[in-house]
Amino acid sequence: xxxxxxxxxxxxxxxxxxxxxxxxxxxxxxxxxxxxxxxxxxxxxxxxxxxxxxxxxxxxxxxxxxxxxxxxxxxxxxxxxxxxxxxxxxxxxxxxxxxxxxxxxxxxxxxxxx
Amino acid sequence: xxxxxxxxxxxxxxxxxxxxxxxxxxxxxxxxxxxxxxxxxxxxxxxxxxxxxxxxxxxxxxxxxxxxxxxxxxxxxxxxxxxxxxxxxxxxxxxxxxxxxxxxxxxxxxxxxx
Numbered sequence: 001x002x003x004x005x006x007x008x009x010x011x012x013x014x015x016x017x018x019x020x021x022x023x024x025x026x027x028x029x030x031x032x033x034x035x036x037x038x039x040x041x042x043x044x045x046x047x048x049x050x051x052x053x054x055x056x057x058x059x060x061x062x063x064x065x066x067x068x069x070x071x072x073x074x075x076x077x078x079x080x081x082x083x084x085x086x087x088x089x090x091x092x093x094x095x096x097x098x099x100x101x102x103x104x105x106x107x108x109x110x111x112x113x114x
Numbered sequence: 115x116x117x118x119x120x121x122x123x124x125x126x127x128x129x130x131x132x133x134x135x136x137x138x139x140x141x142x143x144x145x146x147x148x149x150x151x152x153x154x155x156x157x158x159x160x161x162x163x164x165x166x167x168x169x170x171x172x173x174x175x176x177x178x179x180x181x182x183x184x185x186x187x188x189x190x191x192x193x194x195x196x197x198x199x200x201x202x203x204x205x206x207x208x209x210x211x212x213x214x215x216x217x218x219x220x221x222x223x224x225x226x227x228x
Contacts, residue, residue, distance in 0.1 A: 002161070033214070042118075042205055042218030043159070056214030088157050092216075103161035103209075103216060105151070 001071055003027060004093045004106035012112045013081050021076040021109045023091030032074040033092040033103065034066060035075055036085075052099070077110075086113045116141045118208050120219035128227050135191045137206030139158055143167075145211030148182065148189045153203045153221070156216045165189065167211075196226045 003026035007048050008113035013019050025032050031050045035043035045058035063079040078085055094103040117140040127133045139148065160164055163173060165182050171228040173180050177194045203223045207216040 002158070033216075035216075041222075042207075042220050043216070044170055045215035046219070048214040050214075058215060074208075090159060092159075102161060102164045103149070107156060107158040110157065 002093070002104040002106065004091060004104050006089075006091050006106040006109050008109060009107065010058070010110045010112075012114060015081055015083060015113055017081050018077065018079045019081060019111060021078075021089050021111070022072045023076070023093075023106060025072045025074070025091075025093035026104055029093040029095045029104075030072050031094045032068055032072065032097065033094070034074070034076045035090040035092060035105075037088040037090060037108070038084075039087070046076070049110075081113045083113050086111060116143075116146075116208055116210055116213075116217045118217055118219035120204075120206055120222050122222045123220070124223045124225070126223050126225045126227065129198060130195050131226075132192060133226075135193075135198050135204050135206075135224065137189045137219060139187050139189065139206070141208060141210055142181070143210045147209040149209070150180065150189075150191050151176065151205045151207065151214065153205060153216045155202075160176040161207065162191075177178050193224075194218065196224075198226050198228055200224060201226045 005024045033048040034046040047057040048055045052068045068074045088108045089109045091097040091106045092103045119138045122174045131135045151159040207218045
């Protein structure tokens, strides 16, 4: 148990639709990151939020966006879904922004785009 | 640029065998952090170990041990007396000092057969 919870665990969407994924970070952690993991691949960094501000972004288009709330929970929004967006989306929680502290992951949200 | 290579895509062993998972990393930074995570079929990434670049001491935790060698840029993971419950995909990851993201290898799928 990492204390990082994600919802929903599984969902199916149609191409062109929009999706929102949610994450509650571990107690005491002020930093949330999102990763996309395609089948058979390692997770790829999408972006990080630190104290409600986007703190860094990977190589993902603007239709991937996020929010962090005052309680440090977070949302990942993906607009105009494409088939290639089908993946496991992992939320990660840590403290201290870009410090080297340990990053803890949730169980992920499995997204299928049809 | 930073990169993590896990050359072993899949490994299959019989229970009680020892097994070593290889990890080679590339970074230009002198300050960085290395991690190992375990991913069972459920999807959650389970944190196993974090090591910073200034600490080359090897570590043992029960049946798990890690060998960090800066001279060869390697951070290998050994499971002694493997068990069926060790079956999972194992990821090695690198985080540069001051960076917001983890860079993952492609993972090694370990199957331990009874």
